[in-house]
Amino acid sequence: MRNGDQNDIFNHIPLMRPWLDETEWQALKEVILSGWVSQGPKTAEFERALASFTGAGFGVATNSCTSAIHLAFLTQGIRPGDEIIVPVFTCMADANAVLMAGAVPVFADIDERTFNIDPECAESMITHRTRGLLIVDQIGLPADLDSLTAVARKHDLIVVDDAATSLGARYRGKPLGGHGLVTTFSFHPRKMITTGEGGMMLTDSEEIAEKARIYRSAGASVSDFERHRAKGMILQQYDVAGFNYRMTDIQAAIGLIQFGKLEEMVRIRNEQARYYTESLGSMDELECPHVPDYAESCFSSYLVKIRKGCPVTPSGVIRVMSEKGISCRFGIMPLHREPYFRGRNLPDTLYPVCCDVASRSFFIPIFPGLKSGEMKTVVSVLKSVFKRSF
Ligand SMILES: Cc1ncc(COP(=O)(O)O)c(C=O)c1O
Known part of the structure; x- marks a missing residue:
């Protein structure tokens, strides 16, 4: 039974319901019985699957899209006091991610037909403190990436493309995530695929991906799984203070089945x-x-x-x-x-x-x-x- 069939049980038509069935249930059983439930091989497989689908070089799975955006700012050198241009028509999570990096969200108006950030308005909000542009592909629709990246190039801004709601959408024929930008996705149940909660950052830069992996896991130079594989023979060190933004293999196992759909x-x-x-x-x-x-x-x-x-x-x-x-x-x-x-x-x-x-x-x-x-x-x-x- 797909759980869409349960609409009758609730006797109403919901706004949204995730598409889950026995295949996710089976994957869940397998990962639980494998004995490895924290971040490990399933998470790595999920990262490779999304990177390969979008054409990005590397995926870094996280516990939410908000944390993926935060990592995208930290790894590109956003510092306290920097200003980041953000569309005003988006969820608080985007502004929160900017604030978490110690930066200042500066809002720009949107295009009335696409509901995405208007490149001219974005440019008009730039000051000498502006360091970045947070593009949002709102409601499943890619933003005008060419015009927006041209503005960013002209003003030497870092770019993060928040495609939280838009996995599977295409810009000029290519899936979002494959345009050479640091792109983020959400796997909350109201998004295209779900892992309960979860997110991912995609990038072509090995350096950004590696830094993000370190920040994701308390700042540790070595992941739990690498330590496990080395049978305790390697010791992690901490060059930076990080976070716990890890996705679990339980989530990734569900994500892989969802991604197949x-x-x-x-x-x-x-x-x-x-x-x-x-x-x-x-x-x-x-x-x-x-x-x-x-x-x-x-x-x-x-x-x-x-x-x-x-x-x-x-x-x-x-x-x-x-x-x-x-x-x-x-x-x-x-x-x-x-x-x-x-x-x-x-x-x-x-x-x-x-x-x-x-x-x-x-x-x-x-x-x-x-x-x-x-x-x-x-x-x-x-x-x-x-x-x-x-
Ligand atoms: C455009 C956008 N960005 C970011 C987020 C945050 O995603 P998450 O809940 O996975 O942190 C959302 C969630 O609704 C969103 O709609």
Whole structure:
């Protein structure tokens, strides 16, 4: 039984459900019975699998994408006080990773059609303290990597590409992760594949990968598994103070099975997105996601925008959909409005596109276990919402 079949048990249509079945269960049993459950051979295999799929040189698996982004900053020399440009329309984890490196997140507005960071806005936020650019490929859609890396090159900035939600998406025909950037992925259950929690940093640089492995494991020069293999004959040393950002082999065993399903999951999600776009795109009140020519989205989520002038609000939609047993969610909230950043007094006028998108958008269910009958229900209830008066 795939757990998508359990929607009936909950008697509602969830926003998202991971695609797990007996194959993950079997892999879990095998790794547990192997006797090696902390970071070891399965983690290394998972790293090689993603590196090979994307075309990156090296993978460094972590316990989350947030820690992978943190490692990406540390290994590229980001220091306390450095400024990093971050899209304002993203989750707090991106700002947190910057803050964890002691740096300062500086927000830039987004492109209104792709919801990704606008290269011109990013460039306009650069000061003499700016050292890096955190690109985010939001909601399964690659950002405009060529324009953004050109800005970074011009201003000598390090680049991290946060593709947390976008494993399997392609930029100019190549999977994200294979464009020579330091790229990160998340394996939280709302992402393309899941290990429960988890993340990975991909890079072409052996030096960055090696440094990341050391920071990932308390700053130790030798991993637990290497020590085990050497039968206690080697001793680790600590040249830097590090973290415990390790992925376990239990997680990696699940990740390898999930990764084997990635291509099929991307195909199903694209089919589902096509159905939504065909069914909802002709409505006067709604705008469906735009995919530019340079990109192939993996549709990790499906964000719908209410057209300007329509009196219906996202909260009205979410409430009615919920009453009918369908889970929707607000779009991403602008980071500059979070209480943590209130002291900076960043006005909405600095981020007009993000504020506008956030005020008009909401997510609808999309995930591989979602049945076509359920999608029809989502569409018909959504259409009925716009016929009601609020
Ligand atoms: C764009 C983006 N980056 C980073 C993260 C953080 O990922 P994790 O929860 O694996 O740390 C998320 C999580 O939602 C995300 O959406």
